[in-house]
């Protein structure tokens with residue numbers, strides 16, 4: 001039987017916040033990830049994704065439960081170079097060039113032989129001479145990815161790796177990652193972006209308030225949560241800055257109920273929907 005890349009049981013982590021209240025960041029999490037899987041950790045702010053990832057890397061000790069990475073402790077797996085990470089925070093030295101950065105960390109790992117390989121893999125060869133401070137956010141993330149690949153790890157853990165990247169850089173980053181996954185690495189990444197989980201992960205673990213609320217093939221999660229939503233724009237005369245005219249809304253409810261429509265919800269447009277509406281309108285206008 002192959003040893004799981006990750007086996008966590010009953011993981012629990014509590015923090016005391018500055019005002020003295022206890023926050024249960026991770027609450028009884030069980031998780032097994034097999035070698036070669038690509039798993040997304042998806043959840044809103046504060047769901048417990050980063051805390052779980054930190055425990056996976058041996059950066060935070062669980063209050064209860066056990067966690068093993070390739071059959072050993074996370075700290076030992078990191079020492080053996082079997083797991084490495086691209087974290088949200090974490091410094092790069094601005095004055096170094098891309099290549100100097102990779103060389104310095106490669107020397108620490110005793111893997112100077114891998115400098116060229118990881119530069120190539122992260123598609124940084126052409127930027128090798130550029131100073132870190134002159135690199136874009138996306139390029140700096142790719143540099144962190146190159147550093148994570150230095151020990152030739154079996155498992156790469158990415159904590160919101162594309163935060164701050166524009167759409168183009170994000171796509172480019174995932175292209176690079178996908179190629180690497182195809183070469184057989186296990187990849188676990190935390191993200192806010194449903195689209196990233198959808199496009200990249202075979203399996204999605206949904207977290208909320210410290211717990212795993214759904215863990216399934218990404219296509220199944222999409223089927224469970226991605227039901228179609230019908231939205232419409234009410235006539236301008238029933239809308240004012242405080243909301244929609246209550247009588248008019250009651251008439252909408254009454255009209256929709258016989259059609260089997262439930263969960264009618266009035267909300268301010270999200271940025272995403274506003275962006276979509278705007279771009280659709282713009283496209284229409286330029287056609």
Ligand SMILES: Nc1ncnc2c1ncn2[C@@H]1O[C@H](COP(=O)(O)OP(=O)(O)OP(=O)(O)O)[C@@H](O)[C@H]1O
Nearest residue numbers: 015016017023025044045046047048049050051052
């Ligand atoms: N060092 C800490 N001290 C106190 N509370 C903490 C600490 N680290 C995390 N928390 C709290 O634990 C909860 C889970 O945080 P965590 O960072 O794991 O969530 P997350 O899902 O990664 O969120 P985000 O998407 O915002 O990064 C939050 O309520 C957070 O405020």
